[in-house]
Amino acid sequence: MGCCSCTVKTKQILVFGIGGGLLVVGLFIGGFMNMIVDSVLSSAMVLREGSLTYEKWIKLPVDLYMEFYMFNVTNSEEYAKDQTIKPILKEMGPYVFREYHGRNILGWNDYNGTVTFQNIRTWQFAPELSSGLEDDLIMTINAVPATLNYLARLMGPVERVFLSSLLTVSGEGMFINKTVRELLFDGYQDPILDVVNKLNTSISIPFKQFGYFVDRNGSETYDGVFNMYTGKDNIELLGTVAKWNYNSSTPYYERPCSDVTGTTGELWGPIRNKNDVGIFAPDICMTLKLKYSGAAELNGLEGYSYLLRDNAFNNSDPEASCTCLQDTDCVPAGLLNVSACRYNAPVFVSRPHFLLSNSSLLDAVEGLKPDPEKHKLRLGLEPTTGAPMFVDARLMLNLLLEPVKHIKMFENLPRRIYFPVFWFNQKAVLSDELSTLAKLVQIAPDVGMGVFFGLAGIGALMLFIGIMLTVRHGWKGSDTQGLIYEN
Template sequence: FSIEEKKTHIVMNPNGTVTFKISRKWFFDKESSNGTLDDIVTTLNAVAMSAATTAKDWSRLMTSPLSIAMIQTGQKIYIQKKVGDLLFFGYKDPLLDIADSLPKFIGVDIPFDKFGWFYKRNESSDFEGVFNMNTGVNDIYQLGRLHNWNYYNFTNFYDEPCDMVNGSAGELFPPNQTKEKAIEFYSADLCRSLKLTFKEEEVIHGITGYKYTGNEYTFDNGTLDPSNECFCNGACSPAGVLNVTSCRYGAPGFVSFPHFYLADKFYLDQVEGMRPDAAKHTLFITLQPETGIPLDVAARFQINILLSPIEKFSLFKNVPTIYFPMIWFEQRATITSRLAWQVKFALAAPLIGQIVSFLFIVGGVAVMAYYLYLIVPY
């Protein structure tokens, strides 16, 4: 897929911030794909698993009808669907209709009539929320930093202080970046901020940039860094995955790097076919350090569903416990050669200004000398 992105609902605020939403439009790139959106794939039944997980602590009086409904509607542990339906188009599932009919006091609020990993996201300006970002007009070193997201500087999806909205919006960074200091950005998809540390220098279109990458600390469970324990949401999994259940309508979702790259060996032993590769699966942002301009960005994540035995539901009563990989994706953006030329010009502007000033001074001295030569008699 190729992506077009634009900012919408832009409002410039008197406090030096700008409020906006983000709309993304995906286009299927048939020429670059080795399949079609009509291809059939077999995958875990995420809707049924999510329903069972959400209801596992309910009383038998409430779970028994739901368990029977799963059987009567023909729910299976695995399903076969078209790629397009799993991604953007979505597919109908009777369990979603049942969830929509439940009394509001139960606390199940799913704003979708179909299920798809990116359903209703294409061309939506509401999916990622409302961003309020510092413009740097009052302090250039605050450029790009988020002031709040959805009108708050915290999310309530994790325990404090992991719920804080920190860092950049991911597209603009303050100038004068260093190798010693990590960069931080907020991801609306993960409902949290992420820190990347300097890895190496990289040359892109003739511009030297600092490459910052995700590492073992990114999805740490508090083993390496105790301050990360508040991302566990009460029950820490082995290191290498992030529990996003609270920010994804109660679905047992866990995010990792693709192929469980940098994750505990526990996950690799559960699933066949995992081949973690730093070159293919590293999350990174390369910045031009003086300006903070992104030169190359690769957002790479994997969505996993926790399949686990749930006694109250016969469909899942005897299943093993597996963090089941559902889909992994990469969003890649690299500066074009034309924009790179503009960055080079901006970097050279101070030097050009000095040279021009020097030439003006030399020219002025030369003109004055010539004038004196004309008026001074011999």
């Protein structure tokens, strides 16, 4: 039976029913589209075994690199004889390593929506991306004597004299010439370490050989144990660290600097506002606070840009005064004392080239040129999914040299000097594939609202036509006049 044979009542029911239905459904769903998409996305983002988030977390789908810039001391012999002159530094590198992350899952904790795990990080040298080779020799501060000198400041005179004699007999100097591979991941044998570890002294050094990242490549235990929210109960907490090494605070700083907060830097929940964000960094046993700095853009993907707060390493600032350790003098602005976190070695962290630091730090050496564009720590986040768009985690490692009475190698230093050793950039950029996916997620609410409001428009048009036909008596059917009313 053709449509033209339908009764007027049937046609009216169809027009007004379908039109009204489309109008109501379109307005309702279109009006709540943002909430619907947000609910679906939040459910999909929860970290659980077998989910897409889990697969991307277990094996990061982005290229991650660690770039090292080493400082070679070009006047080491002169400086070792006369510490009143300035050491001259020459930056070498970058020496680039591909970085891979794995996980050792220790348990899923449904009672509080967290997962307990260990990070497994491995590095492989990438010669094609580097400006130098792993076998390049670097003349740098001899970290083992510098560490013993730092520990000696808390010893009595007799222990100091013994330690000084040990340094003299060993033939160690203030500087050492080692390859990049030895200084970073491979490590090297040091005669003093062998002796100190065999003697019954108050000095405790938990290494058989020295290297700034020795015993770390592929280690399950080095970064500690993380307890992290999965987003099950609150998607905004996704990736946030609840505890580190089974504690909600660290023993290395005063509160609130000791509080374990922020994310691991890999997973983020949706960003609802432009407040500060935090990344918990186990290397410094503390959360780095980053402030919103404006809009970010990557291949057409829009997001938020963040920078490390200016006062992050300024313990004279009330917000950062909790980084001033109780057993030492507060350090100049621009430095963070991480010695307690790093086995009591005299390690101090700063921005590369002493960017935004006290001028005395830069004046003590030659060869540094701080550049905000090259040396700032920055982060870009896509707010809807929390996906990191780009990361440039740039920090510099410095060793403290200071005069300590009875330690012959260092007692003639005229003042403290925070000696730059290297700076690094942990770098990552969101892949094109994930950028495209994030763009689709960004526009999904607008597309959805367009579709459903479009349906509502069609429904409204059908109602309007139906009303006009009714008013003008234009319905046509087996018991009506023509479609268009004729006078």
